[in-house]
Amino acid sequence: MSESHNHAALLDLVRHELPKEEMLCDLADLFKLFGDTTRMRILFSLFESEMCVCAIAELLGMTQSAISHQLKVLKQSNLIDCRREGKTIYYFLADNHVRTIIGQGFDHLIEERKNKNEENI
Amino acid sequence: MSESHNHAALLDLVRHELPKEEMLCDLADLFKLFGDTTRMRILFSLFESEMCVCAIAELLGMTQSAISHQLKVLKQSNLIDCRREGKTIYYFLADNHVRTIIGQGFDHLIEERKNKNEENI
DNA sequence: GTATCATATGAATATAAGTTCATATGAATG
DNA sequence: CATTCATATGAACTTATATTCATATGATAC
Numbered sequence: 001m002s003e004s005h006n007h008a009a010l011l012d013l014v015r016h017e018l019p020k021e022e023m024l025c026d027l028a029d030l031f032k033l034f035g036d037t038t039r040m041r042i043l044f045s046l047f048e049s050e051m052c053v054c055a056i057a058e059l060l061g062m063t064q065s066a067i068s069h070q071l072k073v074l075k076q077s078n079l080i081d082c083r084r085e086g087k088t089i090y091y092f093l094a095d096n097h098v099r100t101i102i103g104q105g106f107d108h109l110i111e112e113r114k115n116k117n118e119e120n121i
Numbered sequence: 122m123s124e125s126h127n128h129a130a131l132l133d134l135v136r137h138e139l140p141k142e143e144m145l146c147d148l149a150d151l152f153k154l155f156g157d158t159t160r161m162r163i164l165f166s167l168f169e170s171e172m173c174v175c176a177i178a179e180l181l182g183m184t185q186s187a188i189s190h191q192l193k194v195l196k197q198s199n200l201i202d203c204r205r206e207g208k209t210i211y212y213f214l215a216d217n218h219v220r221t222i223i224g225q226g227f228d229h230l231i232e233e234r235k236n237k238n239e240e241n242i
Numbered sequence: 243g244t245a246t247c248a249t250a251t252g253a254a255t256a257t258a259a260g261t262t263c264a265t266a267t268g269a270a271t272g
Numbered sequence: 273c274a275t276t277c278a279t280a281t282g283a284a285c286t287t288a289t290a291t292t293c294a295t296a297t298g299a300t301a302c
Contacts, residue, residue, distance in 0.1 A: 032156030
C-alpha cells in the first residue's frame, strides 16, 4: 500500500459521499430480509392475499414454527403486519414499497438474462 | 392444521402465482449481495468513482484480503466489473441498475423514518 | 375449568457466510 | 531473472442465521 498517498484526494472525496454508518446498516438489514428464499416466498404469497400462518406453512411445505419465526422477523421490520380473527392470525403486507423493491430486483434479473442470451447468439 | 382443507382454494390460487423456485433463489441471492455492510459500502464507493482494491481497503479501513474476497463475490454476480492498468486493478459498477435497487431501499427507509416521526408527534 | 386449535417462542442444532492469515499469482522494474 | 508491488486465493476460524423440537400462550367451544 505504498501508493496510498496517491489516492488521498479521491478517498477524501468518496468518504464524504458515503452514507452514515447507521444508514448503511439499516439498508443492509433491509436487503438482508429479501435475501432468504423462505422470506421471499412468504412475501410473494402475501402479494396475492393476506394469509394465516398455517396456510403459508402448508403452501410452502414448511413447519408452522419455521414460518412463525420468519413472520416475526418480517413483522419486526415493518414489512408485514397482522390482524387477529378468533384463533387465527392473518398476515399481510404493510405497504406496497416491498413490491416495488422486489420488482426492481426482478427487473434486474430479467435484464441480466436477456443480456446473457444475446451473448450466446 | 385441521382447517387445512378450508384454504385449499386460496392455496391453489397463490401457488400458481408464486415464481419458479429458480427465480426465487436468484432473487434472494441478488438481494443477499446488498445485505452486507461491507459490500454495501463498496458499492456506495463505486457510485462515486472506479477504484482500485487498495484504495477501497483504505477507504473502508479493512484489509486488502477482505475487500478482495467481497469484490470477487460482487464480480461473480455481475454487479461490478474491473479493468487492469499495469499492476493495479480498477473496479467499477457494471451497470446502473444497482443504483436503482439500492435507491429504492433508501427511499423505503426514508419513508419509514418519516412515518415513525409522525407517530411520535 | 378442560380440551382443542392456531400461533408464538426459547433453546439446541446445523449451516452459511465474512474475516483473517499465510501464501500464490502476475505485472513492472532495475 | 530477482525483487517489488497490487491483487487473488485457500483454509481455518468465527459469527450469524435458519430450522427443528419441545413447550408456552391465547382464544374458542363444550
